[in-house]
Amino acid sequence: MATTITRECLDAPERPAREVRFSGSLPRILSGVQPSGKLHLGNYFGAIKQHIERQGTAECFFFIADYHALTSLKDAEEKEAGVAAKQKGAVARPAKQILADNVRDVALDYLALGLDPNKVSFFRQSDVPEVCELSWFFSTVFGVAHLQRAHSYKDKIENGLSPNVGLLTYPLLMAADILIYRSHLVPVGRDQEQHLEMTRDIAGAFNAAYGEIFPLPDAVYNEAAVVPGTDGQKMSKSYGNTIEIFAEGKPLEKAVMGVVTDSTPVDQPKNPDTCNAFALYKLFATQAELAELAALYREPLRGSESRAGRAFGYGDAKKMLLGKIDAYFASARERRKQLARDPGYVEEVLTAGAKRARAAAQITLQLVRSAVGMGPRPV
Ligand code: ADP
Ligand code: TRP
Numbered sequence: 001m002a003t004t005i006t007r008e009c010l011d012a013p014e015r016p017a018r019e020v021r022f023s024g025s026l027p028r029i030l031s032g033v034q035p036s037g038k039l040h041l042g043n044y045f046g047a048i049k050q051h052i053e054r055q056g057t058a059e060c061f062f063f064i065a066d067y068h069a070l071t072s073l074k075d076a077e078e079k080e081a082g083v084a085a086k087q088k089g090a091v092a093r094p095a096k097q098i099l100a101d102n103v104r105d106v107a108l109d110y111l112a113l114g115l116d117p118n119k120v121s122f123f124r125q126s127d128v129p130e131v132c133e134l135s136w137f138f139s140t141v142f143g144v145a146h147l148q149r150a151h152s153y154k155d156k157i158e159n160g161l162s163p164n165v166g167l168l169t170y171p172l173l174m175a176a177d178i179l180i181y182r183s184h185l186v187p188v189g190r191d192q193e194q195h196l197e198m199t200r201d202i203a204g205a206f207n208a209a210y211g212e213i214f215p216l217p218d219a220v221y222n223e224a225a226v227v228p229g230t231d232g233q234k235m236s237k238s239y240g241n242t243i244e245i246f247a248e249g250k251p252l253e254k255a256v257m258g259v260v261t262d263s264t265p266v267d268q269p270k271n272p273d274t275c276n277a278f279a280l281y282k283l284f285a286t287q288a289e290l291a292e293l294a295a296l297y298r299e300p301l302r303g304s305e306s307r308a309g310r311a312f313g314y315g316d317a318k319k320m321l322l323g324k325i326d327a328y329f330a331s332a333r334e335r336r337k338q339l340a341r342d343p344g345y346v347e348e349v350l351t352a353g354a355k356r357a358r359a360a361a362q363i364t365l366q367l368v369r370s371a372v373g374m375g376p377r378p379v
Pocket of ligand 1: 046048188192226229237
């Protein structure tokens with residue numbers, strides 16, 4: 001039978017809750033993003049947008065997963081060194097600089113996009129070291145074979161990354177991230193589905209061994225399906241096919257004009273449903289604007305007077321997309337520039353968020369220690 005979670009249950013964590021349902025109280029929402037490069041439209045429409053929209057509707061914890069990013073940091077360093085070696089005058093950053101820059105970039109991006117640090121506990125994962133301790137507890141109740149079957153582990157090996165232990169135990173740390181705050185809802189992209197299933201399994205295994213400590217969290221997926229990259233595959237930092245949220249001017253224009261389209265001649269009807277530029281435009285446009293663009297695809301001579309008699313081609317569609325991206329992110333770009341001018345601001349926000357998160361984490365860890373027969377830690 002599902003247990004009803006009420007405000008009192010959240011405040012009194014010793015009350016067990018196996019299946020979580022809410023009745024008139026705020027759920028706890030948690031999500032994390034790895035600081036592994038410049039954030040892109042896929043990250044925004046797949047994850048960040050819904051994180052920001054949910055603030056204030058729940059007790060939110062959002063964090064920058066820097067411990068997780070360490071599992072691939074040396075690969076990132078090698079990749080950057082490889083690129084720099086081919087570009088005259090380019091200097092590759094050492095790993096520690098890459099991590100520090102990426103954390104700051106992700107924090108600034110979220111804040112500029114509208115994350116309100118007064119409504120959300122926004123913090124850096126490694127400022128709450130208790131997650132590593134909880135992940136150890138989980139490692140003692142969960143089988144190695146389960147971890148070896150994780151898609152993200154298998155994919156990385158197939159892509160030639162040498163598997164460190166951290167890559168194998170990544171799902172244990174991710175489960176600790178979620179469960180240490182006794183989170184109920186976890187908004188993520190579909191690619192995290194298996195990690196979320198593993199988190200529920202890990203919570204179940206721990207509860208079965210030591211008593212009902214953890215609610216089983218539910219994933220929340222955004223209906224915006226996978227955002228395509230400039231080459232039509234899933235947009236991803238690892239495929240080099242991204243349109244960055246905070247790119248502007250020439251670099252943004254280059255990325256957008258580089259969106260791959262088919263070779264239909266400019267004056268021939270084109271199919272909007274199979275076009276990457278159209279799929280990306282859809283993310284920004286109203287229904288009426290979308291219908292208008294679809295009509296231009298199907299009848300390229302429509303409105304040609306306004307184009308000096310020219311037919312409507314893919315280049316025109318890409319320019320419209322560029323205009324949409326510029327308009328959509330204009331205020332966030334300005335805000336990001338302002339925030340970046342204050343060198344202490346990001347640290348202040350992350351420190352305040354970590355204090356709140358850590359207090360919640362310590363309560364859970366105390367419950368866990370006591371459940372396995374360890375007393376309170378001497379101070
Ligand atoms: P990347 O593949 O670029 O490394 P991450 O794995 O860091 O992206 O993903 C961060 C968040 O953004 C996750 O919740 C993920 O599901 C979401 N996300 C990433 N790429 C896309 C995409 N192309 N479409 C929709 N969501 C995405
Ligand atoms: N694995 C997630 C990703 O690559 C990042 C992450 C780490 C996370 N811990 C989490 C997401 C906890 C949600 C909840 O995108």
